[in-house]
Amino acid sequence: MTWPETPERLPFPVVDNHCHMDMPPRDVDVLSVDEALDRAAAVNITRIVQVGCDLPGARWAVETAKAYDSVVAAVALHPNEAPRLAEAGKLEEALAEIDSLAGSGDYVRAIGETGLDYFRTGDEGKEAQHHSFREHIRMAKRHNKALMIHDRDAHADVLEVLDDEGIPDRTVMHCFSGDADFAMECVERGAFLSYAGTVTFKNAANLREALLVTPRDRILVETDAPFLTPSPHRGQPNASYLIPLTVRLMAETLGISADDLCRDISANTDRAYGGTWPERI
Template sequence: MTTATTGWPEAPEALPSPVVDNHCHLDHRAYSKHVEGGLLIPVDEALDRAAAVGVTRVVQVGCDLEGSRWAVETAAAHDSVVAAVALHPNEAPLLADAGRLDAALAEIDRLAGSGEHVRAVGETGLDYFRTGADGREAQHASFREHIRIAKRRDKTLVIHDRDAHAAVLAVLDDEGVPDRTVMHCFSGDADFARECVERGAYLSFAGTVTFKNAENLREALRVTPLDRILVETDAPFLTPSPHRGQPNASFLIPLTVRFMAGIAGVSVDELCRAIDANTDRAFGGPWAHRT
């Protein structure tokens, strides 16, 4: 059901323990336009709505220079937010064609070192769905440099992997896996999940795990150790059922968590506590909860 006053789905029942949305895009245009006749959602309101249902912290993720700078500024202004900075893999070929990739990577390096509120380098990685073979060299070069930045700055590496499972692992194995690595919006099967966990990665599940055609994700979740499971929205994308097709927001994470608990065979409270603790380890320690 969608509320008439906000244009967003009604808030689900609050979770019994706090969790973290470890990947969202609060700056995306879907937050700053009318949605189904609804109202604009400022950052404070988005965070308050999330906290009201137990999603008390978020990781704001940059995908380009503008978004990465905004993430850093937003995290500096909100104690419950930390930032991730990067060039999305689909940005890399565009910047390379314009002769600006090296300069952009240097700016990401600078942003990654700009404060404790910047916890991650991401989302970086490989995307063979939107970028063709002619853009892969730039994607690989960008991914490798992001890995090096994460290691140099002691930041968590957040990986975007779309239709590129084997290539992502090959680059990680060649460069060496950072101490803290998150597979954002995990999209593989059980075998790929095992390979990622063997390399020390955390697997982050989004609303896609609730989709009817996503049995591969549910199989992956079943084999993922409880201490390696994270949850995210990738908001405003990947809205969980039963609201698929509407814009997503951090306050809808309880739908995904409750679904995941059933698949993982644990109580909702146990999964919440595991996710909260896992996120602290995955992102280099705790930060303030939203109250």
């Protein structure tokens, strides 16, 4: 397997709002951080939010954000991680370390990805997931960080927990996976909706309908790399340099220019994550 060809450069700098550079894709040469950032910068993806899903990933995200001005970190325990840690009696200890990492510097801009995932975790894991999600919400408020939510097959419960805890000032629905009605529910609560390569899939009409009702000042874009590679490269590995494919499909769906959408996404990202950070030269 090979990396997909490089798409046409975007007309204005855009941010990959959710990436896992520490997760090597299968059956392809691994890109170093420098290679990943250079390929991204070549198509005008000049900044990246690196997301940690467990303790090693969160530590890696923080160290990488400290080392590269174009990267900021998001730290959390993925909802599927919470039941495993709870069963081992280590959930509270892990949450305490995430809390410490969250306060380690301005290069940490988000608490995420946290939330609920009922696809891989059954009823036996829900209690731990809910507890972990609530603790991450409180963490985001305590540190004045954005809350980055992972939501899979759990729309109603995610909203119920947010309503009960009180939604943070800045909340991002990572890899938005709902329909137009759910999009409006999230928007009404002040959330940003981050669209991944899935919005380009032929069978994802619900996501394109959701995009159409999302106010332009709430739209973000992401890769979730190395996963969710946009069309026409489904089945190949994903990386930040492929975001132009997603952005151009989104702009076409919205009936606006790629330049206008890029500018919207860049401004929205700054608002979502609490200010600018240096671009990669």
